[in-house]
Amino acid sequence: MNTAPLLVELFVEELPPKALQKLGDAFAGVLREQLVAQGLAAPDAPLTAYASPRRLAAHIGAVLAQAPDKAQSQKLMPVAVGLAADGQATPALLKKLAALGADAGAVAGLKRVHDGKAELLYYESIAQGATLAQGLQKALDEAIRLLPIPKVMRYQLEDGWSSVNFVRPAHGLVALHGSRVVPVTALGLTAGNATQGHRFEAAVQPVVIRDADGYAAQLRAEGAVIAGFGERRAEIARQLQAAAEKIGGGVRPIDDAALLDEVTALVERPNVLVCEFEKEFLAVPQECLILTMKANQKYFPLLDADGKLTHQFLIVSNITPQDAGAVIQGNERVVRPRLADAKFFFDQDRKKTLASRVPQLAKVVYHNQLGTQGERVERVRAIAQAIGAQLFAALAERHAIDGTQDAEVAQDYLMTCVDNAALLAKTDLVTDMVGEFPELQGIMGGYYAVNDGLPDDVAQAIEDHYKPRFAGDSLPRQNVGLVVALADKLETLVGMFGIGNLPTGDRDPFALRRHALGVIRMLAERDLPLSLPALLAAAVPAFGGKIEDASAQLQDFLYERLAGSLREQGYSAQEVDAVLALRPQRLGLVGRQLEAVRAFARLPEAPALAAANKRVTNILKKADAVDAHVNAGLLQEQAEQDLYAALQRFVPEANAQFDAGDYTASLQTLAVLRAPVDAFFDDVMVNAEQLDLRLNRHGLLKSLHEAMNRVADLSRLAV
Template sequence: MRYETLLVEIGTEELPPKALKGLSDSFTENLSNLLKENDFTFAKVKSYASPRRLAVQVFELASQQADKVVEKRGPAVNVAFDDAGNPTKAAEGWARGNGITVAEAERLVTDKGEWLLYKAEVQGQPLAEVLPELVATALKKLPIPKPMRWGSGSAQFIRPVKTITMLYGAELVPGTILDVSSNTHIQGHRFHAPQGTTLKRADDYEAALESVWVIGDFAKRREIIVTGINKLANELGGHVVEDTDLIDEVTALVEWPVALSASFDKAFLSVPKEPLIVTMKDDQRYFPLEDEQGQLLPAFIFITNIESKDPAQIISGNEKVVRPRLADAQFFFEADKKVKLADRVDGLANILFQKQLGSIKDKSDRIAAVAGAIANDLGANGTVAERAGYLCKADLAAQMVLEFPETQGVMGMHYARHDGEAEGVPQAIYEHYLPRFAGDDLPQSPEGAAVAIADKLDTLVGIFGIGQTPKGDRDPFALRRAAIGLLRIIVEGNYPLDLEALVAKSRQSFGSLLTADNVQEDVVDFLLGRFRTWYQEQGIAVDVIQAVLARRPTKPVDFDLRVKAVTEFRNLAAADALAAANKRVSNILAKAEGELPNVVNASLLTEDAECALASAISSAQKASDSALQAGNYTEALSSLASLQEPVDAFFDNVMVNADDHAVRQNRLALLQNLRELFLQIADISVLN
């Protein structure tokens, strides 16, 4: 058995940059899994991805599949032979199918009986015979939403395929994949080495690529880019505006990265930095620079795909390209400032939010009213929140935002400051879009939080109110994201708000527009359901979340305290026993007939164990009451953990369903008191 390095490379036209890393990871995973499934042993794999190639190296790969023994079980012995000991038709048919006689079959003896058994040694196939099919299968499994065809062939892939290389050690593995035959030619850099090169050994792949001006290792190429831009940024006295997605995209666009810096006219710095950053990053894939105070510097860094003998020409060319784009941003900013933000609000009547719910102007009016009320509930400035809510969408009618949609909210903040709006209004306008994605910043001002909550509530209540709830993966209004963002604002901001009251305020603002039944209950349930997703991402056990959801606390901060308390309780020694006891109590009470007394009659407590439990419940209740009043659910549950021993003793020594009706009802009332103690916090009977 030989063990060599295998190289599989798919040479293509330029691959989509944003998809490159995912395609590479998927190809590597698919091929390595297929090799394992087909009994090929190997030490490790390494992936390569550049704009015009996907490749995988497999190290110390066996030259053929491992031999294996195949066992095929036949009919049971009592079915395989008749009373005279002769083989039955079932046994003969099975044996014939395996190419043996019944007499040649072995026996398999287990605790459950005895069967006929056929064992065959299957010799492993050579790698060369199965590799082309494995590679083709790995490529078919790639996440390609829209494959394309090229030329006159029938092959389909994400981009036209130019070369296929399957090299095992120094041996070419023959085969045709996607209408291209395997050969040892690999593509070089499109400009520095268009002739490519011939690969002699699979182990030489990375060095061979670099000899034709290609850094094939995605991570290595990315590190070269990061090091290069940071070095230039330090020389220019600033730091790069962080954007890992942009770094990944640029890494996928170049084969031989070279970092260069350029500058632009300081006059453009009169424009807010956000649209300048957007145009540099999104349009040109440049890396803008900021100083230590977060102010934009009149410079940027870019990555070129060639090592020029005259880089000044490349720098000059990029400076010429960026100038008109920055000039456009400057023109839009100056033009927008001529119209006050408040004067743009009426124009929002021409922008549709949703045909049944009206325009963006209608939405702004609702947000303003609800935001003001929420801010008042928080003891914040309701006037500021209401004004910010009224203006929060006005920049959608500004030329800058029409050109650069990513700047909505940000430009509203800048224009509000320019217009001399009251302190707090510009910040709240900006903050009302937060959080925009998972892990994003949250509003820092209570007025900003009020507007953000009102905006998200308006979307949730409105869309639920016309019956367009999310179904499956379809969520065109991003209601799930809005719900989690709303919960994060309340919980992490520690705002004492109740979902029932919030949804009621928002629902009222729609007047008679909403047509669906049970809107308030459905929206609150939807919001509570988002807690499950949010907490699971934090590693909280599902049964802990379910235990709290069972009590349906509608104050998010309170919900969060309960989840943390149950999580700690779950780690106590008494937790399992008390959860099981609560489950048992729940089942007993569910079967109880008639109405139970509210108070336990001490004179009917006759058994020592039930007397002890009644006393323990009374003590635990007193200990937990003060903790509950302070919202300290962790301390309350900890005090209830002391009930484990008296509860266990009760169930070991007391018959709940006593013959005497009064005694039975009294014992059920005692158990009900026990259960109610825990239900004040969560239903721990659902804990596993």
């Protein structure tokens, strides 16, 4: 077959940088998908997507000049409708054939097929394969239509009359099959073989592409453009590292994948340069300086070996002049006012204490149904007090509070820190720095708390109470921060669920899923001795009459989030379902329960015991209220006597192991029940006609069920 590589490029004005990679992948992906659907390319045809600030392109290997012809069979109508009694075609059949491009001469060749109800007429023909020009036109139209454009522009074409909608005005279209131009059109453009290189550094302009395979190399050599997003990104990362190593002293560029992606989408041929600013700015918290350099200027701050900000930074230029001095000076001149603004905000903010800012929160609306940030702070304080009382009392019992202090004094100190942190946690929202950089909320509150002379426990809690901010983020560093972070997230969850403001499939404006995972992570990873239902119950009263109590619905939501998180960690759906079916209140124990279930499932006795548990569950569901009481005098059959004896012997040992937290040993101890359980179901009529025998056997099964299902609902493991 006549195959050759295919290249398609759309040359446009500067594309939105944060969407560039997604646009490039989508453009190339749909093109190949459409060509495959038309038989012009194989499903595994090599695909390379290109995306630079001013172009989207795709290279597809082994594309046919024309798709192979394809046999097709089209159902027409029942024989009784299409043919008269004498076998001649009816007008209905002739009309149908005409619509398919055939005439009466095709009647004799029609195929008859019986579908079980009636005999049908089929017209069999050969469909000519699409030419590449036809197929690529369709594919290109579809790729443009399906492009995930963040915001569409409407612009006028050169004729002065027509207009089109696209992400940015398009100025060129290349379509090459090997070295041959494919005559397609798009966005008012006709395909050719010429594109534009770098605005200032291209060796020739335009760049005439000789063949599809040489596109990237020719564009780089003659056009001074690295067309591939991934190749350009790797080159920037290489240059950043090389520049840092040249400076020496263990400095390294900040690790920020999102910033690297954005800068990759801004330059066509990267050139990394070293700049610096005055050291006096280092007196400002480094988070402020780093953020202003990254967010406003797209610079890469340099950190020393200890992770501290240095006065040097890296820029990624789109030009490579012989003397880079002017470029360096220009960027240093641009960043200086930004850093000066940050220093001014920091100096001004420190003139007022956080405590003096608390009244301002009463003027900041949080939610029209839930009031102001001031009201919210009071709710967080109340919830934090309730959580702190539960946590610190439990920790005192564990002797986890510093033994050098009187336990009561220690608890009083921690509770005071909790209240102060909860009161002041939101005050940095009304500072100049956070007003300019909302991403610094909490972080600046921690700095200002230190400036106010507050204890480290309070300052750290203020900084940490938003944690975890994202997947993989660290948790609050100490218990005061954990309490305030839990209170803050629970206030949001309970409040939003209480007014019916729930997340939908694609909308979660208050980040309730993230808050839920934050609560789960803190309870589980820090193994906090707190009950999830008790926490929700403690949060509801803080709202007074503003909300409905949606604790049950919220609890379901939290367990759903937990289940999803556990499956992502590698636990099977069966294992997760078995453990969470019991609605464990202490999330810190869930991991041990899952490991115990996994170990149990590997035992040879596990399948039979899981099946027996499922059978017991079904029996007890159909019975009236059953308690776990057994009258030994009513045990008539040997099998029920043996089962009762086994329960008496092994359940106390399993319970002791369970109470000691050794869930794996507890389940393995109970695995010996397989034989007596199997014998019981083989030899004993559970639903005996005699009432006292039936109730006693139900009680025996209830005892078995309670003993076996303390760690997890083992019936969920049954196949």
